[in-house]
Amino acid sequence: MARHPILKMGDPRLLTVAKPVTAFDTPELHQLIADLRETMAGANGAGLAAPQIGVDRQVVLFGSGAVNPRYPNEAIIPATVLINPVITPIGEEEQSGWEGCLSVPGLRAVVPRWMHIRYTGFDEFGRTIERTASGFHARVAQHECDHLIGKLYPMRVRDFSQFGYVETLFPELSALEGDDD
Numbered sequence: 001m002a003r004h005p006i007l008k009m010g011d012p013r014l015l016t017v018a019k020p021v022t023a024f025d026t027p028e029l030h031q032l033i034a035d036l037r038e039t040m041a042g043a044n045g046a047g048l049a050a051p052q053i054g055v056d057r058q059v060v061l062f063g064s065g066a067v068n069p070r071y072p073n074e075a076i077i078p079a080t081v082l083i084n085p086v087i088t089p090i091g092e093e094e095q096s097g098w099e100g101c102l103s104v105p106g107l108r109a110v111v112p113r114w115m116h117i118r119y120t121g122f123d124e125f126g127r128t129i130e131r132t133a134s135g136f137h138a139r140v141a142q143h144e145c146d147h148l149i150g151k152l153y154p155m156r157v158r159d160f161s162q163f164g165y166v167e168t169l170f171p172e173l174s175a176l177e178g179d180d181d
């Protein structure tokens with residue numbers, strides 16, 4: 001396993017539509033998942049997408065099964081590997097909530113997302129995943145899957161008066177060790 005540098009906003013590799021995975025349960029795919037997992041854990045990330053480490057594949061990780069120290073007031077999300085995902089909103093309700101991104105370090109903004117979604121895809125063994133999610137779980141899934149279509153959360157912001165630096169908005173969070181988001 002290896003912790004990789006995380007690409008930052010401005011890198012054109014964050015703005016492309018990622019290629020689908022066509023072969024499951026391969027050494028290469030397991031290595032990619034291991035590298036993403038280590039990189040995400042090392043950065044206290046709520047999620048990470050393959051394009052963020054420069055890999056042009058439709059692979060995202062999110063959740064850890066525990067409270068994330070960067071989002072201490074949010075619900076626990078199960079540790080999830082999601083490949084070739086499809087997100088479908090359930091209903092039309094939106095919810096606004098704070099988001100950060102390891103590719104946009106030091107900043108956060110209020111971003112509108114679908115409140116309730118269904119997401120489908122595959123795990124690294126090619127097993128089908130189909131889940132419904134709401135609230136923070138749904139938000140994180142939408143944020144990560146956006147990385148696979150070249151969208152970073154600032155592109156979703158509608159109210160730029162709620163966009164700022166973590167150290168100013170949430171001084172208690174900016175003290176987290178090793179955390180640049």
Ligand code: NI
Pocket residue numbers: 100101102103143144147
């Ligand atoms: Ni992100």
